[in-house]
Amino acid sequence: xxxxxxxxxxxxxxxxxxxxxxxxxxxxxxxxxxxxxxxxxxxxxxxxxxxxxxxxxxxxxxxxxxxxxxxxxxxxxxxxxxxxxxxxxxxxxxxxxxxxxxxxxxxxxxxxxxxxxxxxxxxxxxxxxxxxxxxxxxxxxxxxxxxxxxxxxxxxxxxxxxxxxxxxxxxx
Amino acid sequence: xxxxxxxxxxxxxxxxxxxxxxxxxxxxxxxxxxxxxxxxxxxxxxxxxxxxxxxxxxxxxxxxxxxxxxxxxxxxxxxxxxxxxxxxxxxxxxxxxxxxxxxxxxxxxxxxxxxxxxxxxxxxxxxxxxxxxxxxxxxxxxxxxxxxxxxxxxxxxxxxxxxxxxxxxxxxxxxxxxxxxxxxxxxxxxxxxxxxxxxxxx
Numbered sequence: 001x002x003x004x005x006x007x008x009x010x011x012x013x014x015x016x017x018x019x020x021x022x023x024x025x026x027x028x029x030x031x032x033x034x035x036x037x038x039x040x041x042x043x044x045x046x047x048x049x050x051x052x053x054x055x056x057x058x059x060x061x062x063x064x065x066x067x068x069x070x071x072x073x074x075x076x077x078x079x080x081x082x083x084x085x086x087x088x089x090x091x092x093x094x095x096x097x098x099x100x101x102x103x104x105x106x107x108x109x110x111x112x113x114x115x116x117x118x119x120x121x122x123x124x125x126x127x128x129x130x131x132x133x134x135x136x137x138x139x140x141x142x143x144x145x146x147x148x149x150x151x152x153x154x155x156x157x158x159x160x161x162x163x164x165x166x167x168x169x170x171x172x
Numbered sequence: 173x174x175x176x177x178x179x180x181x182x183x184x185x186x187x188x189x190x191x192x193x194x195x196x197x198x199x200x201x202x203x204x205x206x207x208x209x210x211x212x213x214x215x216x217x218x219x220x221x222x223x224x225x226x227x228x229x230x231x232x233x234x235x236x237x238x239x240x241x242x243x244x245x246x247x248x249x250x251x252x253x254x255x256x257x258x259x260x261x262x263x264x265x266x267x268x269x270x271x272x273x274x275x276x277x278x279x280x281x282x283x284x285x286x287x288x289x290x291x292x293x294x295x296x297x298x299x300x301x302x303x304x305x306x307x308x309x310x311x312x313x314x315x316x317x318x319x320x321x322x323x324x325x326x327x328x329x330x331x332x333x334x335x336x337x338x339x340x341x342x343x344x345x346x347x348x349x350x351x352x353x354x355x356x357x358x359x360x361x362x363x364x365x366x367x368x369x370x371x372x373x374x
Contacts, residue, residue, distance in 0.1 A: 063368065064274075094240070095335060096335075121341075122332070123329075123366055124360070124364045124365065134364070136310075136311055136365050136366050136367055137310050137311035137370070138366060138367075139369070153310070154369075155369065
């Protein structure tokens with residue numbers, strides 16, 4: 001979608017030449033392409049009521065245990081790629097790190113379609129709204145499908161543990 | 173038969189998971205009295221809350237050397253002590269992390285950090301990790317404001333903007349102290365914030 005917008009935009013800006021200027025055809029390393037949401041914008045993504053199973057992992061590049069468990073989520077995503085399954089990795093990185101640290105990390109691990117950033121200072125509100133039991137430490141993971149849900153304020157230590165949690169949601 | 177066995181395994185897993193994810197909510201609630209403790213300070217002495225004479229309360233902060241959130245609040249924690257210790261509310265900082273899990277949070281590193289930043293407050297090491305679970309602390313930084321009799325009056329965040337002190341709009345902890353000084357109950361008495369997990373052996 002970003003590329004499409006950019007494509008249209010570049011034509012719009014340079015209608016006479018009809019040539020796409022190189023600088024605009026691809027995002028440069030200084031352009032942030034990861035979506036940044038406040039909680040009101042994020043909430044619809046993490047409260048969907050349909051037949052898809054969602055795994056929402058709250059993490060950050062500065063959080064060592066988060067980065068350690070991230071490959072298990074990636075593996076989960078591969079395992080269930082043919083199922084009604086969606087992995088969303090909600091980054092709580094610091095603003096100063098979005099382009100410098102987060103984006104290169106996301107590109108290196110090909111997580112472009114899974115990562116969104118939550119930037120919202122009202123954490124005392126949204127932590128509770130996401131789950132009453134969540135104290136605010138990360139990593140934290142929400143699994144849900146429709147009304148079925150579970151919240152885990154902890155680190156996972158192997159991929160199988162995660163798969164066993166998700167399987168019942170997928171009726172496997 | 174195989175299917176039944178599989179379901180039994182699943183059920184076992186489900187129970188095991190549920191017990192594994194029981195949230196750490198066993199700590200002190202607002203209104204409960206915290207037990208005193210004796211922990212080693214960076215100067216080598218053992219420190220208990222009863223050692224503080226003539227205070228009106230305690231700002232107990234679970235913090236550490238390594239968590240980026242704790243570091244973003246470090247200068248603010250120093251400033252809090254400098255402002256409130258003379259009013260009878262000293263900061264008591266406690267590092268809850270197991271240094272075998274989180275290198276950099278060992279006692280020698282704590283001493284180095286305290287010296288480098290000239291910590292004006294006690295920086296205690298929760299050696300054996302008995303104190304943070306009693307409080308119910310789950311992250312760094314995690315603040316417990318106690319009154320003179322060690323009753324917990326506020327739990328949570330220092331303010332509402334970790335990343336930028338200049339953009340703070342609500343100073344939760346300072347408001348809570350002001351409420352205590354005025355003889356009122358802090359409102360809110362609990363807030364939540366993002367932070368680092370407390371590092372324990374798995």
